[in-house]
Amino acid sequence: MIAIRTDDVDIGKLIRDAKQRGTGAIVVFDGVVRDDDIKEMNLEAYEEVALKELERIAQDAKKKHNLLSVDIIHRTGRLVVGENILVIVVSAGHREEAYAGSRFIIEAIKAGVPIWKKELTKDGGRWVPGEHGHGAGSRKHK
Amino acid sequence: MNVRVRFFAQFGELLGTDIIAEPSSGVALDSLIKEIASKNKEGYDAIFDEHGSFREFVIIMRNGKRLDMADAKKARIADGDEIAVFPPVAGG
Numbered sequence: 001m002i003a004i005r006t007d008d009v010d011i012g013k014l015i016r017d018a019k020q021r022g023t024g025a026i027v028v029f030d031g032v033v034r035d036d037d038i039k040e041m042n043l044e045a046y047e048e049v050a051l052k053e054l055e056r057i058a059q060d061a062k063k064k065h066n067l068l069s070v071d072i073i074h075r076t077g078r079l080v081v082g083e084n085i086l087v088i089v090v091s092a093g094h095r096e097e098a099y100a101g102s103r104f105i106i107e108a109i110k111a112g113v114p115i116w117k118k119e120l121t122k123d124g125g126r127w128v129p130g131e132h133g134h135g136a137g138s139r140k141h142k
Numbered sequence: 143m144n145v146r147v148r149f150f151a152q153f154g155e156l157l158g159t160d161i162i163a164e165p166s167s168g169v170a171l172d173s174l175i176k177e178i179a180s181k182n183k184e185g186y187d188a189i190f191d192e193h194g195s196f197r198e199f200v201i202i203m204r205n206g207k208r209l210d211m212a213d214a215k216k217a218r219i220a221d222g223d224e225i226a227v228f229p230p231v232a233g234g
Contacts, residue, residue, distance in 0.1 A: 031234055045233070046150055046226055049206045074233060086234050106234055114201075114226075115233025116151035127152050130230030 002054050002070075004045050004115075006077040009087050018069045018091040025098040029106055031086040033079050038119040043076040043085065046114035050074070057108045065101035067092050072105065074115060085117075143167055143221035147178055149185075150228035156185030171204070171217040172196065175227060189227060201228050 001014070011028060018026050033041045058070040071089040079085060088105050092098040109115075110131050117128040147161045148154075157179055165174050176194065179186040191197050195215075202214040203226040209217060219225070 043233075044151060044154075046148070046203075046228065049203065049226070050233070052206070110231075110234040112231065113233050114150065114203075114228060114231050116229070117232050118151070127229070128232045130232040 001073060002051070002058055003073050004047050004051050004054070004076060005073065006075060008075070008084055009073045011084075011087055011089070014071045014073075014087065014089040018071065018089050020068055020091065022093050023068055023091045024093045025095040026089065026091045027095075027098040027102040029086070029088040029102050030084055031106075033081050033083050033085060035081045036119065038081065038121050040081075040120040041079050041085070042118045042120060042125075043074075043079065044116050044118070045074070045076050047076075050113050050115055053113045054109070057105055057113070060108070061090070061101045061105050065090075065092065065097045065104060067097065067101045070101070070105070072109075074109070074113075076115070078120075143219075145174065145219050145221070146224045147174070148224065148226045150226065151232075152229060153185065153188060153227055156182050156188060165219055167221075169219050170215075171202070171209075171219055171225065172215050174219055175202075175225070188229075199230050201230070202226070203228075 015026055054072050058072055061067055061070055068091045073087045075085055088102055090098050090101045118125050145163045147163055149157045149159055179189055189200055196211055202209045205224055
């Protein structure tokens with residue numbers, strides 16, 4: 001499943017579904033709202049472009065790291081501390097491929113998928129700066 | 143002609159998130175964005191520097207495809223275009 005949505009996701013089901021013939025390792029990345037003295041976080045996406053970009057990243061990761069399956073669920077809207085923001089589940093024949101594939105996906109998302117976070121505090125709010133400050137992101141959008 | 147201009151994150155807060163513009167045919171992309179952004183000084187200053195050029199970190203997409211800044215400056219808008227303007231991404 002590749003999705004951008006407001007609802008949470010059943011990680012247990014994703015893991016069960018990721019087990020298929022040939023699977024030897026499943027890696028789960030679960031990014032959560034950290035308690036940085038905030039009340040909530042609001043996430044916004046350029047959804048049509050972001051979804052296509054997630055699909056491209058999943059295909060690239062499969063090819064590059066011999067993954068058997070990839071799930072990426074990125075949430076938007078208001079989330080409280082401790083809630084899931086991003087869940088990535090990958091399966092592969094071996095742990096090296098699964099770990100590398102998962103890492104590839106999260107780094108690609110941070111570099112180029114048009115999604116933004118605003119931390120909501122008792123004093124107002126602040127936009128989280130991107131990690132790739134100089135124009136950020138892939139220049140190869142299909 | 144009709145053009146859809148979308149601003150995201152802090153740009154959207156300052157300038158509106160979804161704007162339908164009716165520019166004259168062949169208008170330059172940067173001129174269109176300047177005209178829309180000029181309604182809010184803070185929004186304009188967030189996107190353009192003191193020389194009226196796009197700030198280094200600003201990202202522009204036309205119809206879902208990212209433009210290099212050199213292309214964005216000389217690009218001409220066409221009827222039905224969707225232009226997106228946003229700051230560096232911060233998902234994940």
